[in-house]
Amino acid sequence: MLHSNLLRLVARGGPKRWMSTTTKLTSVEVNDKTGIATLTLNRPPVNSQNVQLLVDLQSSIGEIESNKSRGLILTSACSNVFSAGLDILEMYNTDEERLRTIWTELQNAWIALYGSSLPTAAAINGHAPAGGCLLATACEYRVMLPKRLIGLNETQLGIIAPKWLMSGFLNVLPQRVAERALTQGRLFTTEEALAEGLVDEIANTKEEALEKCAAFIGSFTKVNPLARSLTKLQFRAENIKEFEKIRKKDVEDFVALASRPEVQKGMGIYLENLKKKSKK
Numbered sequence: 229m230l231h232s233n234l235l236r237l238v239a240r241g242g243p244k245r246w247m248s249t250t251t252k253l254t255s256v257e258v259n260d261k262t263g264i265a266t267l268t269l270n271r272p273p274v275n276s277q278n279v280q281l282l283v284d285l286q287s288s289i290g291e292i293e294s295n296k297s298r299g300l301i302l303t304s305a306c307s308n309v310f311s312a313g314l315d316i317l318e319m320y321n322t323d324e325e326r327l328r329t330i331w332t333e334l335q336n337a338w339i340a341l342y343g344s345s346l347p348t349a350a351a352i353n354g355h356a357p358a359g360g361c362l363l364a365t366a367c368e369y370r371v372m373l374p375k376r377l378i379g380l381n382e383t384q385l386g387i388i389a390p391k392w393l394m395s396g397f398l399n400v401l402p403q404r405v406a407e408r409a410l411t412q413g414r415l416f417t418t419e420e421a422l423a424e425g426l427v428d429e430i431a432n433t434k435e436e437a438l439e440k441c442a443a444f445i446g447s448f449t450k451v452n453p454l455a456r457s458l459t460k461l462q463f464r465a466e467n468i469k470e471f472e473k474i475r476k477k478d479v480e481d482f483v484a485l486a487s488r489p490e491v492q493k494g495m496g497i498y499l500e501n502l503k504k505k506s507k508k
């Protein structure tokens with residue numbers, strides 16, 4: 229009781245310490261009382277994942293791990309979007325070297341989060357399509373605001389999510405539900421996501437989401453951290469091993485796919501439609 233009251237107080241603006249951070253598109257704030265770090269994605273308007281955001285994310289995860297925080301909560305500074313996934317503008321009309329860098333940094337960011345030994349939770353305070361869902365499902369627990377969308381919509385864009393990118397999704401959904409959602413490129417509403425187990429709880433505000441994530445991390449207070457992390461990593465080891473085997477080839481596959489003229493043309497049309505929609 230005392231513990232959960234403390235978490236609530238702290239989530240509402242109790243004593244906080246800003247850590248020194250050299251990154252710009254992410255920030256880290258460690259709560260002095262709980263020792264839990266909040267990692268905020270801060271690339272308005274939609275936290276689309278460009279190379280800089282992905283690199284900053286890795287650096288912030290490293291910072292949190294080396295500062296021995298008790299857990300990590302991932303959230304967004306944007307008011308209605310957790311993350312819109314990869315920055316399509318950065319993948320469009322570019323050269324192979326840039327595509328190689330984008331994909332390598334996406335892989336690096338995912339493995340840093342998925343393979344983290346810390347307890348991790350996502351406070352999903354907005355839409356989380358594609359790469360946004362990837363980051364949320366790399367965490368161990370998800371709390372989402374109502375009436376937002378989450379999912380891997382790659383097939384809707386005519387593209388294929390590689391196996392490693394589906395790992396987190398497959399960890400939380402029954403195979404049958406995951407297969408159908410992935411082949412349909414389905415985006416779940418928050419309420420549907422809760423019913424299927426893609427998210428664990430719904431919260432009405434970002435503060436409440438942070439509080440619930442902190443309570444999840446707090447549930448490990450009495451568990452030996454080493455035993456906890458080794459147990460977590462045992463569950464994830466097979467996916468990590470498979471990923472390590474194919475990661476180089478996966479970069480080259482992505483570069484080949486994303487540079488195809490018809491894929492580039494598709495990206496151009498998709499971007500145009502996004503822009504038209506946002507002007508309405």
Ligand SMILES: CCCCCCCCCCC/C=C/C(=O)SCCNC(=O)CCNC(=O)[C@H](O)C(C)(C)COP(=O)(O)OP(=O)(O)OC[C@H]1O[C@@H](n2cnc3c(N)ncnc32)[C@H](O)[C@@H]1OP(=O)(O)O
Binds near residue numbers: 276319485505
């Ligand atoms: C097509 C990609 C081909 C790649 C080839 C191979 C890839 C293989 C595997 C790929 C695995 C991962 C892929 C991805 O992550 S691709 C990205 C997929 N993301 C989406 O489909 C989401 C698109 N965005 C939206 O649906 C909405 O923006 C969203 C619901 C997130 C928010 O809606 P909201 O109404 O709040 O905001 P707007 O739509 O008005 O957007 C504001 C501005 O932001 C621009 N925007 C949005 N999303 C992106 C993005 N992903 N990349 C770049 N820019 C984006 C949007 O155009 C608006 O810009 P303007 O203000 O300038 O008009």
